[in-house]
Amino acid sequence: MDGTRTLGRRERLRIETTAEIKAVAMDLMAEGGPGAISLRAIARQMGMTPNAIYAYFATRDDLVTTLISDVYTGLADATDAALDAAPPGDAAALIRAWGGAFRTWALAHPQGFRLIYSEAVPGYLSPEGGAGAEAEARFCLGLTRIAVTAWPHARHLHPDDFTWDDFETELLAPIREIFPGLTPTALALTLRIWGHLHGIVSLEVYGHLRAPAATLDKIYNAELAQLIRSLGIDP
Amino acid sequence: MDGTRTLGRRERLRIETTAEIKAVAMDLMAEGGPGAISLRAIARQMGMTPNAIYAYFATRDDLVTTLISDVYTGLADATDAALDAAPPGDAAALIRAWGGAFRTWALAHPQGFRLIYSEAVPGYLSPEGGAGAEAEARFCLGLTRIAVTAWPHARHLHPDDFTWDDFETELLAPIREIFPGLTPTALALTLRIWGHLHGIVSLEVYGHLRAPAATLDKIYNAELAQLIRSLGIDP
């Protein structure tokens, strides 16, 4: 029995309209930034009354939360796919794949980047735990995998300053289950690497790095190269 | 003759009111974030009509631009002061001073950090060249000074991949005048270091780094320590 078979015209329409609302919202965001997402603009675009949207999303914030989740999922999909396409044991290749996918995605979806990382929607308050929490966890898990893969080469280069007490156990448990070889210092390193790449890409996306595009490519490649070196991996 | 002596009551009041508008706007931002900056809220707080503010700032965006400039100036003052208080030739001390001042300022002024780095004001569009451009230049100049100071130790650790052609000359000229010893690769390194620290602090300010405050301190200190090591400086 096919589950979708039982969908009546009603629920099919509902799904399609929901998708259209999100698609129009994404379009508005793509040109105009996250702040351009408004129920009235979406309704105008769709030839509807603003209030009709309330049949699909309880509030504008609910819609934005869904968008953040979708967009972050897209980012996590991109980095995961890059990781899957790289040779699993080759830490340098994993770094180049993940790092490249991250920046490529960010430059292709600058407004999406702003949406998920800078609360750029006027009155929006993200729900507890954050909007794209699940996707963000998956996104970071990829980076953690890299750190775990590289750790045998890297551990002697980094002072072993951290213990598991430095992290909150409820967040920790699922990660340690997936990566039994993870150490506290490797986790701290993971967060720092995240920061490095996030920072460079973030400055680039927001236009603070006033250099030609080709130079920004070189700078990011230099960053990845030094990251690989700093993890004690042979080029 | 004292220049301020010639100020009449009128201009003194104007200056005071302008200052009060900015102060109230800062207060609103401190509790409620950059998005809470609204002319009506400011006017309410001051017991005025919203339109009265137009006598002091042409538009809300003008006010925001001024605020960004003020806030960024505060950040640049903080990092400059830290740099001035450190032993000039000691690159490791400069890094710890600058990096520490940067993060300390960001944690003390999280909403200011959001204001200057993430365009979090609803419909705000920053003018050409960016709002806090002068302060940002000064802020980056401090970091450049560190890179220049450390470069003799660091240069053999970094492949010399960059040339002056990689950067735009009009932005470059004033910097090269201040730092005759600056090389293109050192400048690229400066931007990358900016990215590293910006990214870690940014993730922390936005709550993406879900770890206890003490751990975040340790992570940042580990970052500064590794930065010093990666520049070939003895501890």
Add this chain to the structure above:
DNA sequence: GCGGAAACTATACGGCATGAATTTTATGTG
């Protein structure tokens, strides 16, 4: 074919930035 739910519209309220016109207020000058 009929009851009820889902989808949608109409109207309204309060908040926002801002423009134009107007009144109030203070200043410098005759």
Add this chain to the structure above:
DNA sequence: CACATAAAATTCATGCCGTATAGTTTCCGC
């Protein structure tokens, strides 16, 4: 001191925004 003038502030209006409430249409399952 009185008055013209410019600055400061108010009032009124327009057009955005989210969203609450109430009413209407449409379609599905029984």
